[in-house]
Structures are given as structure tokens and as C-alpha cells.
Amino acid sequence: ETGVTQSPTHLIKTRGQQVTLRCSSQSGHNTVSWYQQALGQGPQFIFQYYREEENGRGNFPPRFSGLQFPNYSSELNVNALELDDSALYLCASSLGQGITGELFFGEGSRLTVL
Amino acid sequence: QKEVEQDPGPLSVPEGAIVSLNCTYSNSAFQYFMWYRQYSRKGPELLMYTYSSGNKEDGRFTAQVDKSSKYISLFIRDSQPSDSATYLCAMSVGDNYGQNFVFGPGTRLSVLP
Numbered sequence: 001e002t003g004v005t006q007s008p009t010h011l012i013k014t015r016g017q018q019v020t021l022r023c024s025s026q027s028g029h030n031t032v033s034w035y036q037q038a039l040g041q042g043p044q045f046i047f048q049y050y051r052e053e054e055n056g057r058g059n060f061p062p063r064f065s066g067l068q069f070p071n072y073s074s075e076l077n078v079n080a081l082e083l084d085d086s087a088l089y090l091c092a093s094s095l096g097q098g099i100t101g102e103l104f105f106g107e108g109s110r111l112t113v114l
Numbered sequence: 115q116k117e118v119e120q121d122p123g124p125l126s127v128p129e130g131a132i133v134s135l136n137c138t139y140s141n142s143a144f145q146y147f148m149w150y151r152q153y154s155r156k157g158p159e160l161l162m163y164t165y166s167s168g169n170k171e172d173g174r175f176t177a178q179v180d181k182s183s184k185y186i187s188l189f190i191r192d193s194q195p196s197d198s199a200t201y202l203c204a205m206s207v208g209d210n211y212g213q214n215f216v217f218g219p220g221t222r223l224s225v226l227p
Contacts, residue, residue, distance in 0.1 A: 004157070033214075035217075040219070040220075041219050041220070042118075042120075042202050042204075042217030042218050042219045042220050043158065043202070043215075043217045044217070045214045045215060045216070048214065056214050058214065090157055090158070092157075102160045102163070103148075103160065103215065105150075105157030105158050105159065106157050107155070107156055107157045108157055
């Protein structure tokens with residue numbers, strides 16, 4: 001079975017630009033969530049998608065948006081980038097929207113905003 | 115006060131030592147408690163998962179949850195250099211938004227050969 005894969009692995013943007021990050025969930029997993037991990041900090045929950053709908057959101061502004069596709073892959077879009085958006089963005093997948101045990105993380109996309 | 119606090123480290127121990135990693139939390143609604151290990155430039159991987167209070171053992175790892183004190187611990191016995199990583203505690207209330215985990219800031223552990 002394939003694990004969670006994310007792209008791109010690294011990218012550099014300037015303040016005010018927009019970015020799209022992509023995630024392919026683990027085979028058979030229908031729930032995807034996105035986390036932001038600033039340097040030296042733990043991951044922070046951005047939002048969760050289940051069956052192509054957002055059904056949970058953390059304390060992030062609306063310029064953070066996402067999509068989940070019928071094959072359960074997902075995108076994270078961030079508009080009007082700010083310097084504080086520089087972080088590792090992690091995608092995680094699991095089977096089912098509730099607590100079922102293991103949450104599988106990808107290796108992340110490292111975003112630098114200049 | 116942050117919702118989940120964790121000893122920041124870094125923590126350096128000799129190979130073979132017993133390691134104790136700890137987290138405290140403020141939200142009494144948390145029911146699910148996890149420990150993740152994160153190697154440099156990698157995503158977190160689940161080590162231990164417990165529901166409610168009690169102990170759980172898996173090989174060299176033991177997780178303890180004390181809900182009355184809002185305190186969780188991870189013990190690593192016979193630590194190995196390959197255990198060198200950042201350890202993150204994570205918690206959830208276990209509602210329908212099951213992936214809404216609250217993570218601690220992590221403790222960086224170095225096990226010296």
C-alpha cells in the first residue's frame with residue numbers, strides 16, 4: 001500500500017502571493033486533514049475533509065482553504081501569503097472521520113515566504 | 115496557558131538509559147492521547163495510542179495517562195541512538211472531527227552511543 005505523499009516538498013513564495021499544496025492520501029483512506037507546523041512547534045490543525053466536504057476547522061483565517069477530490073486526494077490553498085505562513089504543511093489521512101486509531105502523516109511541504 | 119504543554123528539551127541521554135517524556139494539558143474533555151515520533155525532515159509517526167486513563171505497553175515503550183492530574187507520560191526503556199527524534203504528545207476530544215488533534219510543542223531527544 002502507498003503512504004501519504006505530498007508535493008511540492010519545498011517552495012519559496014513572496015508575501016501576497018498564493019500557493020497550492022497537494023496531498024495523495026493513503027490507499028483506502030477517505031479522511032484527510034491538514035496541519036501547519038512552525039519551526040520548533042507542534043503541528044496545528046487547519047481543517048479536515050471527509051467525503052469531499054470540510055467538516056472541521058481550526059483557528060485559521062478564510063484565506064486558508066482546501067479541496068478534497070473523489071479519489072480522496074486533497075489540496076491546501078493559501079491566499080495573500082504572509083511571512084508567518086512560513087512553516088511545514090503536513091497532510092494526514094485516516095479511515096473514517098472519527099477517532100479510529102492511527103493518523104498517517106506525509107513528509108510535508110516546507111513553505112518559505114519572503 | 116497553552117492547551118498542551120510539554121518539556122521542551124533538548125534531552126540528551128546515554129544509550130541504554132530510561133527516558134521519561136511528559137505532557138500536561140488543561141482541557142478535561144480530552145479522551146484520546148497519542149505519542150508521535152518525528153525524525154528530522156519527516157512527518158510524525160504514531161508510537162502509542164491510549165483511550166482514557168491507564169497504562170499501555172508496546173515493546174520498549176510505555177504510555178501512561180492520568181486524567182485526574184491532566185498528565186501523560188511516555189517511557190522509553192533501553193534507549194537506542196535510533197530513538198533520537200522529536201517526540202510529540204497529541205490529544206483529542208474524540209468528536210466527529212476526529213483528526214482535530216492538539217499537539218504539544220515536542221521534546222527533542224538525543225540518545226548518545
